[in-house]
Amino acid sequence: MTDDWSSALLTDRYELTMLQGALRSGAAHRRTVFEMFARRLPDSRRYGVVGGTGRFLDALAAFRFDTAALDYLADSATVDEATLEWLAGYEFSGDVWGYGEGDTYFPGSPILVVEGTFAECVLLETVALSIFNHDTAIASAASRMTTAAKGRPLIEMGSRRTHEAAAVAAARAAYLAGFATTSNLEAGRRYGVPTAGTSAHAFVLLHDSERHAFTAQLEAVGAGTTLLVDTYDVDRAVHTALDLAGPELGGVRIDSGDLGSTAERVRRVLDESGAAGTRIVVTGDLDEYAIQGLAIAPVDGYGVGTSLVTGSGFPTASLVYKLVARARGTGADDRLEPVAKRSVGKPSRGGRKWGFRRVDENGTATGEVVYDHETEPGVGMRPLMRRLVAKGEVVGAEPLADARARHAASVAELPEAARQMSRGEPAIPTYFEQRVGV
Known part of the structure; x- marks a missing residue:
């Protein structure tokens, strides 16, 4: 400000x-x-x-x-x-x-x-x-998503789904609740939230072919980038990406279809090509339930937009x-x-x-205790x-x-x-x- x-x-x-x-x-x-x-x-x-x-x-x-x-x-x-x-x-x-x-x-x-x-x-x-x-x-919605992700990183990418000022605040709230990065640059400038982002389908459609688009992105930002592979045919796109970047490819992003089964298929192709280190990131109308449903899929990260900035049903x-x-x-x-x-x-x-959290001998919370007077915390409070x-x-x-x-x-x-x-x-x-x- x-x-x-x-x-x-x-x-x-x-x-x-x-x-x-x-x-x-x-x-x-x-x-x-x-x-x-x-x-x-x-x-x-x-x-x-x-x-x-x-x-x-x-x-x-x-x-x-x-x-x-x-x-x-x-x-x-x-x-x-x-x-x-x-x-x-x-x-x-x-x-x-x-x-x-x-x-x-x-x-x-x-x-x-x-x-x-x-x-x-x-x-x-x-x-x-x-x-x-x-x-x-x-923050409450983001926390549930972080829990559902079980340690896999999440990127906040909901700026285009809310008011421009709310987008900055949402990115900040998501980060404090465990999200790893945001796509919103103002949140990065104002609050120091790490930013991330690569390309959209428009970038692929702009070029004469998927190969031309991937080549341009790789030359611009390096092999560590993440390529969007579902503009046309996912399997063909993954093979093209590996042909151009080899096993050094940073990641691929899947934004549509059956994310779980597609991720499994893509993981097999990557591993068989020696690209075991290439990450798979999924996006596309995810919420905490969809993230939890992908728990057994070979997914390395999630991008969440609309559901996050609308409080996942509770704005x-x-x-x-x-x-x-x-x-x-x-x-x-x-x-x-x-x-x-x-x-x-x-x-x-x-x-x-005055609020206190009661915790047991194992450090687990057992109750919220609200006093109507100032008091010194007792054992386990x-x-x-x-x-x-x-x-x-x-x-x-x-x-x-x-x-x-x-x-x-x-x-x-x-x-x-x-x-x-x-x-x-x-x-x-x-x-x-x-x-x-x-």
């Missing part, structure tokens, strides 16, 4: 309407706690993966109402003069805690906790939900951002009191929360909350590689049932522990 980028208008109008009303009533300056959580996981999912934390911290740092934003709000009569004056000086000064990016979560997990005045916290609702709902959905994580505590007065020392929504089908639990922002200053920024490593460790910690693709309950239960006698 550019230095002068502002994220302040990435929000819904009703956030500013609430602000204006709260400024009128005087409640805008009450201390509050907002919490982001999921009431349930998408159908069939055993766990979710937190994605978007780093992007949210970037957006928070850029959440300022600059002259252009204020002029728009004034010209459109969105808010009154008093609210415009308040917005002109907006700068978040509160605290933010959250699960580490890449960590797994379950129903009721306090993924993000935002503390500060109502006025400064409520304005962050839409931008926080927009980022986390998208990135968490992608949102259904996260919500709710007020869970507020003070009665506006004093800095006024006691916070739990508040909760009681709507049918949409309940929330009041009070500031892993703290999940990290301080992300302290008095308005971002303190929890980290390299994407750290989130990627956290994700791998978190999934490895879950019981075996978590890695099943079949429908089922969350891999571990969530327990809400309340302070007694207070």
Whole structure:
């Protein structure tokens, strides 16, 4: 993002309407706690993966109402003069805690906790939900695909199947959840995600023959490249590729047909020709179920597009951002009191929360424990909350590689049932522990 980028208008109008009303009533300056959580996981999912934390911290740092934003709000009569004056000086000064990016979560997990005045916290609702709902959905789908691939590398290649800005975010989320590379160059530039890509069918069709096309690609990028072999006839294309590159050919890509049986046939040809090191990569409307179905096929890698960038059927994580505590007065020392929504089908639990992962003596997770008070971790309890922002200053920024490593460790910690693709309950239960006698 550019230095002068502002994220302040990435929000819904009703956030500013609430602000204006709260400024009128005087409640805008009450201390509050907002919490982001999921009431349930998408159908069939055993766990979710937190994605978007780093992007949210970037957006928070850029959440300022600059002259252009204020002029728009004034010209459109969105808010009154008093609210415009308040917005002109907006700068978040509160605290933010959250699960580490890449960590797994379950129903009721306090993924993000935002503390500060109502006025400064409520304005962050839409931008926080927009980022986390998208990135968490992608990361959760990518994690399942990574599990299904069983160590074989995956390339994210869904840019042409989603909004151009979402494509960059999706590539980032997929990488933190275990994908090896992306086809999206902006994701490489902005986030350091490794990029990969060779050619499409158009390149083959452009040339007078498949042989001419393969020759041009080999001369341009070397024998280590991957040649697309299903434009016309796969068997003939593989023989042509081997005739031109020999056993040094890096790989072949299959994008259509019965991928499993075709891969078996191609593997035989490669091995009989002494090209045992030539990789077979398959693409073409893959999801975690198709990847799992190819587990016994001689496939060395997968390219995933549409299913990945649409969350494999669940393009949102259904996260919500709710007020869970507020003070009665506006004093800095006024006691916070739990508040909760009681709507049918949409309940929330009041009070500031702290999340822990309970693990047994073998290091396997057995439960998500959510306390309504700050507490020291006991034996076999892993703290999940990290301080992300302290008095308005971002303190929890980290390299994407750290989130990627956290994700791998978190999934490895879950019981075996978590890695099943079949429908089922969350891999571990969530327990809400309340302070007694207070």
